[in-house]
Amino acid sequence: MIEYRNVRVALLGGGTVGAQVARLLLEHQEEFASRVGASLELTGIAVRNLDSPRSADLPKELFTTDAESLILGADIVIEVMGGLEPARSYILQAINSGADVVTANKALLATHGTELFEAAERVGAQLYFEAAVAGAIPIIRPLRESLAGDRVKRIMGIVNGTTNYILDKMDVEGSTFDDALAVATELGYAEADPTADVDAFDAAQKASILASLAFHTTIPLESVHREGIREISGKTVELAKKAGYVVKLLAVCERLTDPATGEEGVSARVYPALISREHPLAAVHKANNAVFVEAEAAGSLMFYGAGAGGPETASAILGDLVSAARRHVIGGPGLGASTHANLPVLPISAITTRYHVTLSVFDRPGVLASVAEEFAKHGVSVELVEQGTFGSEAVSGEAAPTATLVIGTHAALESDLAATVSALAQLDAVSSVVSVLRVEGA
Numbered sequence: 001m002i003e004y005r006n007v008r009v010a011l012l013g014g015g016t017v018g019a020q021v022a023r024l025l026l027e028h029q030e031e032f033a034s035r036v037g038a039s040l041e042l043t044g045i046a047v048r049n050l051d052s053p054r055s056a057d058l059p060k061e062l063f064t065t066d067a068e069s070l071i072l073g074a075d076i077v078i079e080v081m082g083g084l085e086p087a088r089s090y091i092l093q094a095i096n097s098g099a100d101v102v103t104a105n106k107a108l109l110a111t112h113g114t115e116l117f118e119a120a121e122r123v124g125a126q127l128y129f130e131a132a133v134a135g136a137i138p139i140i141r142p143l144r145e146s147l148a149g150d151r152v153k154r155i156m157g158i159v160n161g162t163t164n165y166i167l168d169k170m171d172v173e174g175s176t177f178d179d180a181l182a183v184a185t186e187l188g189y190a191e192a193d194p195t196a197d198v199d200a201f202d203a204a205q206k207a208s209i210l211a212s213l214a215f216h217t218t219i220p221l222e223s224v225h226r227e228g229i230r231e232i233s234g235k236t237v238e239l240a241k242k243a244g245y246v247v248k249l250l251a252v253c254e255r256l257t258d259p260a261t262g263e264e265g266v267s268a269r270v271y272p273a274l275i276s277r278e279h280p281l282a283a284v285h286k287a288n289n290a291v292f293v294e295a296e297a298a299g300s301l302m303f304y305g306a307g308a309g310g311p312e313t314a315s316a317i318l319g320d321l322v323s324a325a326r327r328h329v330i331g332g333p334g335l336g337a338s339t340h341a342n343l344p345v346l347p348i349s350a351i352t353t354r355y356h357v358t359l360s361v362f363d364r365p366g367v368l369a370s371v372a373e374e375f376a377k378h379g380v381s382v383e384l385v386e387q388g389t390f391g392s393e394a395v396s397g398e399a400a401p402t403a404t405l406v407i408g409t410h411a412a413l414e415s416d417l418a419a420t421v422s423a424l425a426q427l428d429a430v431s432s433v434v435s436v437l438r439v440e441g442a
């Protein structure tokens with residue numbers, strides 16, 4: 001029988017993800033030992049409340065509320081508590097006591113990543129975070145390692161499982177937003193405060209992490225343009241469907257030329273966008289994620305799989321744990337940060353994409369011409385115009401007939417489109433601007 005040395009693993013958090021990490025670690029102990037060349041000993045699970053229900057049957061004696069003591073004796077600390085504090089302090093404590101850290105906490109990395117990576121570098125510790133972006137999908141390691149010899153030009157993807165679940169349920173089953181969110185929360189996909197998902201804070205944190213890795217720079221969370229899905233109504237989803245599109249919350253990170261200066265910069269943004277139903281992203285259902293990476297030499301790569309969920313996320317955590325544990329056994333320097341590039345982050349006004357502008361207009365002669373003129377005046381080329389449903393609106397006490405007008409544009413600069421929309425809103429012929437949605441994907 002092979003005698004393995006012990007690598008002591010402390011787990012901070014025993015919720016949706018943590019309980020599954022513990023279960024799999026205990027169930028597959030032998031396999032981990034042979035893969036790593038050392039026994040992975042789970043020394044404890046720090047939680048807030050010892051009586052909380054768990055999604056796995058785990059030995060009671062492993063649970064503790066004393067995270068600090070647990071960290072003291074650990075070789076590797078897994079942080080799946082979430083939130084900024086005390087997670088940040090615990091991770092710093094772990095690093096400073098010589099442990100490597102595995103975390104799924106994108107909120108923390110996007111907010112205090114620089115501090116944590118610098119602390120780790122100072123003492124030669126490693127910080128692993130595959131689970132922080134796109135759950136089970138290997139995307140961090142491909143960007144940090146596999147594509148380190150290439151030049152990433154663009155990343156576009158669905159990186160939040162909860163919002164994809166909601167939009168998919170609205171599209172496929174006609175569910176209401178609130179019903180779909182309740183199920184996503186029940187299934188363990190949503191953040192502790194689902195506002196993080198719905199208002200796209202979570203997706204923005206992931207975009208900040210992906211863009212920083214892809215472009216070897218630091219993209220602060222505050223410079224990621226963020227629009228959530230709260231405004232997406234059943235009507236918007238239905239109109240999109242009729243026009244051959246599906247609404248998806250997308251993260252887009254790309255190298256761009258600043259239209260104002262001609263200098264190279266980067267853009268990182270998250271917003272709900274229209275995707276053609278023919279596009280592979282349209283086929284990403286439920287809480288799945290998919291990330292397209294376009295690199296200079298590699299061309300287009302697509303990463304697809306479960307973006308959220310307990311066992312799925314635990315898979316990514318355990319992959320990192322094996323890497324960390326192997327380093328403990330074999331030694332070696334591990335990966336350093338690669339943030340040598342200093343690219344400016346460009347504002348949303350600098351991007352170029354296609355748009356669908358939906359207007360409610362008064363149904364009278366000359367309306368189309370006046371609307372088309374505003375697009376032309378601002379240099380935005382119109383690709384299609386469709387007249388939709390008819391209604392009526394009270395004007396000075398009288399019911400005036402209205403019609404819905406959908407204008408699809410060719411690729412246009414966001415600042416030109418924004419100026420067009422402001423001008424359209426002022427037209428007498430326009431009753432209201434119903435929605436402005438970007439169209440992504442070829």
Ligand SMILES: NC(=O)C1=CN([C@@H]2O[C@H](COP(=O)(O)OP(=O)(O)OC[C@H]3O[C@@H](n4cnc5c(N)ncnc54)[C@H](OP(=O)(O)O)[C@@H]3O)[C@@H](O)[C@H]2O)C=CC1
Binds near residue numbers: 012016050105313
């Ligand atoms: N759920 C998912 O699909 C995914 C989650 N993540 C990330 O993983 C992390 C964990 O998520 P998830 O498992 O869903 O979260 P949960 O809310 O289900 O679990 C959090 C766990 O941490 C414990 N905890 C929270 N605060 C403290 C504290 N101050 N001291 C000690 N223990 C504490 C809780 O204890 P108690 O049980 O007693 O309440 C609970 O066990 C988050 O960073 C999240 O963003 C990443 C990818 C996917």
Ligand SMILES: N[C@@H](CC=O)C(=O)O
Binds near residue numbers: 135197202
């Ligand atoms: N709440 C997140 C969990 C995974 O990161 C999501 O829905 O994607």
Ligand code: NA
Binds near residue numbers: 132133134136137140
């Ligand atoms: Na991942």
